Amino acid sequence: MPRQVLVIGAGVTGLSCAIRLQEAGCIVTILAKDFPAPFPTIDPLAQINYTSPWGGAHNRWVVPSPSGENAREHAFALATFSRMRALAESEPSVGITFMKGIEYLEAPPAEYTSLTPHRAAELQLPGFRLLGKEEFPDDKITWGCEYDTWSLNPMVYCSFLLGRFTFRGGQIRKRELKDIKEVFALPLGELGFEAGRIDAVVNASGYGFGGDPNMFITKGQTCLVANECDVTVTRQNADGSWNFSVPRGFNGGTIIGGTKDVDDWNTKPSIEIREKLLAGFRATYPKILGEAGEYRVLADIVGRRPTRKGGPRIEGEVVSGGGFVMHAYGLGGRGYELSWGVAEEVVKGVDGHLKGHPKGRVASETVAKCHL
Ligand SMILES: Cc1cc2nc3c(=O)[nH]c(=O)nc-3n(C[C@H](O)[C@H](O)[C@H](O)COP(=O)(O)OP(=O)(O)OC[C@H]3O[C@@H](n4cnc5c(N)ncnc54)[C@H](O)[C@@H]3O)c2cc1C
Numbered sequence: 430m431p432r433q434v435l436v437i438g439a440g441v442t443g444l445s446c447a448i449r450l451q452e453a454g455c456i457v458t459i460l461a462k463d464f465p466a467p468f469p470t471i472d473p474l475a476q477i478n479y480t481s482p483w484g485g486a487h488n489r490w491v492v493p494s495p496s497g498e499n500a501r502e503h504a505f506a507l508a509t510f511s512r513m514r515a516l517a518e519s520e521p522s523v524g525i526t527f528m529k530g531i532e533y534l535e536a537p538p539a540e541y542t543s544l545t546p547h548r549a550a551e552l553q554l555p556g557f558r559l560l561g562k563e564e565f566p567d568d569k570i571t572w573g574c575e576y577d578t579w580s581l582n583p584m585v586y587c588s589f590l591l592g593r594f595t596f597r598g599g600q601i602r603k604r605e606l607k608d609i610k611e612v613f614a615l616p617l618g619e620l621g622f623e624a625g626r627i628d629a630v631v632n633a634s635g636y637g638f639g640g641d642p643n644m645f646i647t648k649g650q651t652c653l654v655a656n657e658c659d660v661t662v663t664r665q666n667a668d669g670s671w672n673f674s675v676p677r678g679f680n681g682g683t684i685i686g687g688t689k690d691v692d693d694w695n696t697k698p699s700i701e702i703r704e705k706l707l708a709g710f711r712a713t714y715p716k717i718l719g720e721a722g723e724y725r726v727l728a729d730i731v732g733r734r735p736t737r738k739g740g741p742r743i744e745g746e747v748v749s750g751g752g753f754v755m756h757a758y759g760l761g762g763r764g765y766e767l768s769w770g771v772a773e774e775v776v777k778g779v780d781g782h783l784k785g786h787p788k789g790r791v792a793s794e795t796v797a798k799c800h801l
Pocket residue numbers: 437438439440441442443460461462463464478479480481482483484485486487488604605606607633634635636637638648649650651675687731732733734735757758759760761762763764765766767
């Protein structure tokens with residue numbers, strides 16, 4: 430009998446895991462409080478904890494340090510990149526656009542200054558090129574590069590994933606839980622399963638449940654403008670602040686960002702910050718204004734990145750009562766760019782657990798190959 434897996438969460442993490450589990454032959458139901466919907470219908474206050482609509486979302490290659498920090502995440506980003514490429518090529522309306530990414534740094538740390546074309550090739554960074562001084566926007570920038578990357582329209586993309594999931598027979602339940610363990614007590618029929626038992630629960634709840642003391646939020650304020658942008662630009666300033674653009678495509682405009690405020694639960698966007706972001710980005714990339722010569726502001730955005738000290742938690746746990754929970758949360762500011770790598774790890778974890786490996790962490794050679 431096929432395995433029955435319940436995924437909690439319908440952000441980019443839960444949706445990607447659910448599709449990947451279906452591909453591995455599981456019967457999957459997604460239970461969540463929030464589901465993807467057209468972006469203008471998402472409520473900025475009532476749904477502020479649902480991070481996926483508020484994200485950029487682009488892929489910015491984060492260079493692993495020589496000591497191996499970020500190496501696991503880099504492997505996830507590479508896996509995600511190839512699947513995004515295949516999706517963009519086969520599904521024109523998926524919401525993904527491939528483009529150049531540009532990085533400008535005022536005070537580059539060692540992993541950037543040692544990023545030669547040779548090192549970039551080792552890291553499999555596609556289309557990598559170091560920029561010359563004459564290509565920098567001003568003389569505060571001391572290092573720059575460009576590469577091939579993707580950017581997407583979050584609610585177009587997540588709605589596509591949800592559509593694919595249900596088209597393949599996946600069931601959804603729109604519910605709010607107080608505690609994950611509740612699901613083991615629910616009647617199976619209510620969750621869309623036949624008989625038997627729930628073989629695994631995937632915890633892709635973002636910042637939905639308390640319990641993990643390592644979780645915190647990183648507030649981000651960005652501004653959505655109607656101006657189109659042909660590249661995704663990231664500037665890292667010496668004072669630790671950032672200026673970036675994330676084109677959404679598909680009539681989604683462009684995100685101009687952005688702040689990273691740890692433990693800041695304020696829900697209200699600041700007009701002063703908006704003006705700084707817009708001015709800061711215009712100075713870095715004047716082409717953003719286009720023929721109109723000015724910004725057309727659509728909305729101020731506040732989102733909460735579900736961040737975790739020690740990095741994302743992607744591991745299995747047998748909870749009290751005996752149920753198996755495969756965790757997939759704490760993706761911080763990288764949920765989209767790591768999504769398919771995380772989903773692959775979740776399939777391996779579930780498969781490993783059901784084959785009797787402790788904590789479900791052992792990879793299995795029998796995990797079904799990924800089909801698009
Ligand atoms: C300003 C900003 C810019 C960003 N830019 C980028 C970017 O460029 N690239 C990138 O990769 N990432 C970016 N991110 C990060 C990215 O948006 C997140 O990492 C990602 O959306 C997290 O997805 P998730 O599925 O893990 O969580 P969420 O999207 O928060 O989903 C959680 C799910 O769990 C459900 N849930 C939670 N609690 C309960 C409960 N009690 N009962 C039932 N259901 C529950 C929710 O309803 C929801 O369906 C950005 C984030 C912000 C805020």
